[in-house]
Amino acid sequence: xxxxxxxxxxxxxxxxxxxxxxxxxxxxxxxxxxxxxxxxxxxxxxxxxxxxxxxxxxxxxxxxxxxxxxxxxxxxxxxxxxxxxxxxxxxxxxxxxxxxxxxxxxxxxx
Amino acid sequence: xxxxxxxxxxxxxxxxxxxxxxxxxxxxxxxxxxxxxxxxxxxxxxxxxxxxxxxxxxxxxxxxxxxxxxxxxxxxxxxxxxxxxxxxxxxxxxxxxxxxxxxxxxxxxxxxxxx
Numbered sequence: 151x152x153x154x155x156x157x158x159x160x161x162x163x164x165x166x167x168x169x170x171x172x173x174x175x176x177x178x179x180x181x182x183x184x185x186x187x188x189x190x191x192x193x194x195x196x197x198x199x200x201x202x203x204x205x206x207x208x209x210x211x212x213x214x215x216x217x218x219x220x221x222x223x224x225x226x227x228x229x230x231x232x233x234x235x236x237x238x239x240x241x242x243x244x245x246x247x248x249x250x251x252x253x254x255x256x257x258x259x260x
Numbered sequence: 261x262x263x264x265x266x267x268x269x270x271x272x273x274x275x276x277x278x279x280x281x282x283x284x285x286x287x288x289x290x291x292x293x294x295x296x297x298x299x300x301x302x303x304x305x306x307x308x309x310x311x312x313x314x315x316x317x318x319x320x321x322x323x324x325x326x327x328x329x330x331x332x333x334x335x336x337x338x339x340x341x342x343x344x345x346x347x348x349x350x351x352x353x354x355x356x357x358x359x360x361x362x363x364x365x366x367x368x369x370x371x372x373x374x375x
Contacts, residue, residue, distance in 0.1 A: 181362055192350060192366035193303065200362075237302060241362070246291055246310060246354070248364060250302035 152176050154251035156238050161257045162228055170223045170236050170254045178243030184212050184223045185237040187253065193237055197223065225256070233258045264367035266351050272373045275341060281370045283334040283351030291315075291354040292334040293364065294326060298347045309334060341374045348372075 153175040162168040174182070181200040185193035197205055199214035199221060211224040225232055235253040242249070264285045273279050283292065291310045295303035308316035309328040323345075325337040334351055348371050352364040 183362075183364075190348075190371075192368045193364075194366070195363045198362050244316070246293075246308045246315060247305065249305065252302050253300075 152240050152242060152249040154238055154240055154249065156236075156251045156254045158252070159255045159257070161259060164228055164230060164258055164260050166228050168225045168228060168256060170225070170238075170256070172221045172223070172238035172251060174219050174221070174238070174240050174251075176219075176240055176242055179216060179240065180243055180245065181241040182212075182214055182221050183239040183241070183248065184210075184221075185239060185250075187235045187237060189235075196236075228258045230258050230260070232256060264351055264353055264365050266349075266367035266370050268370055269368065270371050270373075272375065273338065273341065274375050275343075277341075278337070278339045280338065281336040281349055281351075281372070283336075283367055284332055285353045285365070286332055287353060287365070288331075288356065289353035289365075290331060290356055292328065293350075293352040293354070294334070294336050295350040295352065295366075296347045297350055297369070303350055307336075338372070341372075343374050346373045 156172045183198050184196040187193040197212035204213045209226045214221045235255050237253045238251040239248050267282045293308050294306040297303045305318050306320045307326045312328045323340045327335040348369045350369045351367040
């Protein structure tokens with residue numbers, strides 16, 4: 151099974167940077183995903199890491215260290231619309247099974 | 261079409277009712293999923309269909325019955341539910357080939373209330 155941990159809440163100021171950490175313990179690993187979910191809406195895909203290192207996509211970057219079972223999502227130049235829950239998800243050896251962490255609620259303040 | 265469409269958006273049912281949730285995608289994806297999400301909790305996997313065959317059932321109670329009539333449609337039949345089954349039910353599909361093979365695309369969800 152999967153054990154995925156991430157902080158419950160984070161608050162930051164508009165224009166700032168926030169880093170959301172995720173640690174995982176899995177019986178098998180086949181990729182780590184970050185999703186954004188606004189309240190009452192569906193999760194939307196942000197990033198995917200399967201190899202160690204940093205993936206950059208505009209204002210969002212994601213990092214993975216497989217040996218440490220660790221990932222982070224970096225949100226730069228925060229905007230009010232970035233206030234949402236950010237879900238770390240791990241895919242195990244079964245290519246179809248994706249398990250989610252509890253999510254980190256990010257609140258962006260003016 | 262890059263969307264997963266779920267109907268209805270909201271459903272209220274009694275514990276003796278029989279109802280169905282529907283999910284449709286026209287992206288040619290061959291894997292479709294049902295997740296259940298309670299408020300302020302992560303989505304929990306319920307079922308996965310791959311090429312119209314049930315490949316994963318996460319020990320879901322039999323009062324939830326999935327059905328995949330064809331590669332574009334996924335249903336979740338509901339019968340004799342309990343109030344604790346009230347939740348947001350999310351459907352998702354997964355791409356078949358790169359670059360989308362790794363990504364789940366979610367529908368907007370069906371919010372179910374069981375009275």
